[in-house]
Amino acid sequence: MSRPVRFNIYQKEADAKTAVSMTEAPEGYTGDGFFTTKLSDVVGLARKNSIWPLPFATSCCGIEFMATMGSHYDLARFGSERVGFSPRQCDLLMVMGTIAKKMAPVLRQVYLQMAEPRWVLSMGACASSGGIFDTYSVLQGIDQIIPVDIYIPGCPPRPEAVLDGFMRIQELVGQESIRRRNSEQYKGLLESYGIQ
Amino acid sequence: MSLTNERIKQRLQEKFGEAVSGFEEQYGMLSFEVPNEMNLKTLQFLYDDEELKFRFLTDLCAVNYPEQEGRELAVVYHLHNLTDNTRIRFKIFTDIKKPDVFTAVKLFSSANWMERETYDFFGVNFVGHPNLKRILNVDEMDYFPLRKEYPLEERTRTDKDDAMFGRGGTMN
Numbered sequence: 001m002s003r004p005v006r007f008n009i010y011q012k013e014a015d016a017k018t019a020v021s022m023t024e025a026p027e028g029y030t031g032d033g034f035f036t037t038k039l040s041d042v043v044g045l046a047r048k049n050s051i052w053p054l055p056f057a058t059s060c061c062g063i064e065f066m067a068t069m070g071s072h073y074d075l076a077r078f079g080s081e082r083v084g085f086s087p088r089q090c091d092l093l094m095v096m097g098t099i100a101k102k103m104a105p106v107l108r109q110v111y112l113q114m115a116e117p118r119w120v121l122s123m124g125a126c127a128s129s130g131g132i133f134d135t136y137s138v139l140q141g142i143d144q145i146i147p148v149d150i151y152i153p154g155c156p157p158r159p160e161a162v163l164d165g166f167m168r169i170q171e172l173v174g175q176e177s178i179r180r181r182n183s184e185q186y187k188g189l190l191e192s193y194g195i196q
Numbered sequence: 197m198s199l200t201n202e203r204i205k206q207r208l209q210e211k212f213g214e215a216v217s218g219f220e221e222q223y224g225m226l227s228f229e230v231p232n233e234m235n236l237k238t239l240q241f242l243y244d245d246e247e248l249k250f251r252f253l254t255d256l257c258a259v260n261y262p263e264q265e266g267r268e269l270a271v272v273y274h275l276h277n278l279t280d281n282t283r284i285r286f287k288i289f290t291d292i293k294k295p296d297v298f299t300a301v302k303l304f305s306s307a308n309w310m311e312r313e314t315y316d317f318f319g320v321n322f323v324g325h326p327n328l329k330r331i332l333n334v335d336e337m338d339y340f341p342l343r344k345e346y347p348l349e350e351r352t353r354t355d356k357d358d359a360m361f362g363r364g365g366t367m368n
Binding site for chain 1: 353
């Protein structure tokens with residue numbers, strides 16, 4: 001059975017007028033000299049267009065990510081010019097590559113060092129499920145140790161796929177309620193991973 | 197004149213007689229077998245001998261032969277004579293139930309990590325090793341993964357289609 005994988009299924013039409021991409025204002029009530037809207041919408045808008053990614057690249061997916069950061073694909077267009085290398089400064093953990101079992105505690109510690117709100121993107125078959133490495137030394141998916149928001153399939157995924165995954169993350173970030181991280185459900189999720 | 201395999205064989209037989217056995221030559225490389233407790237003597241002789249001068253331990257590893265009763269684990273020493281650019285290897289065999297082998301650390305410092313690796317994957321107990329603990333695998337691992345009685349595949353995974361990953365086959 002074929003397993004179709006498609007990226008960028010919500011394509012934007014190219015248009016000279018919108019060549020400079022601006023974010024759309026959130027829904028709200030506009031009057032003479034004022035504008036009211038929900039706080040979570042404004043916070044979401046700000047967050048989603050200024051995500052600082054932390055690349056945790058262990059193998060070939062990391063190479064593909066370098067292309068994504070380069071001028072041709074340019075992740076900076078999405079407000080992520082600043083790739084941070086300190087987990088304490090970053091919002092998005094991008095796990096790219098095979099995670100050996102010996103690496104698992106390291107990855108987990110990096111995740112724990114990130115401040116809330118934090119998101120996790122798992123890129124490629126290995127990070128998502130162990131991939132071809134069906135062997136005793138490889139972690140069979142990072143979701144065994146940390147919660148994951150978005151999985152990007154592929155071995156390795158093309159930069160387009162990475163961008164697509166990144167835009168999904170933006171979608172999640174933009175729509176997230178500012179109370180989500182205090183919710184019982186979220187606490188339960190972290191509890192299930194043994195994270196306080 | 198560089199060192200020939202015949203000359204190495206002759207020197208070994210002069211020194212150890214019948215104890216050295218199983219001489220064979222694969223791709224021009226001499227290989228032989230010595231009894232388990234003679235590994236250090238052999239290494240020392242190969243090192244000290246003014247003609248042989250095997251003074252570089254290239255590699256040390258193990259092989260598991262589950263079908264050979266009583267000699268399931270082989271420890272293989274790869275040696276290099278840097279003067280004549282000649283390589284040899286020799287094996288010792290040991291029982292998997294009591295895999296004790298004398299450590300070569302006092303002869304070759306580089307054997308330290310290689311023996312730890314061999315212990316890590318095959319559980320060969322190197323008697324006299326200063327720090328015999330796991331080196332590559334996670335410390336929590338409770339078995340020796342390259343012994344053939346254990347499956348290579350990760351046993352905890354549940355979400356993959358076995359047919360797509362070549363599971364369920366055998367080695368034979």
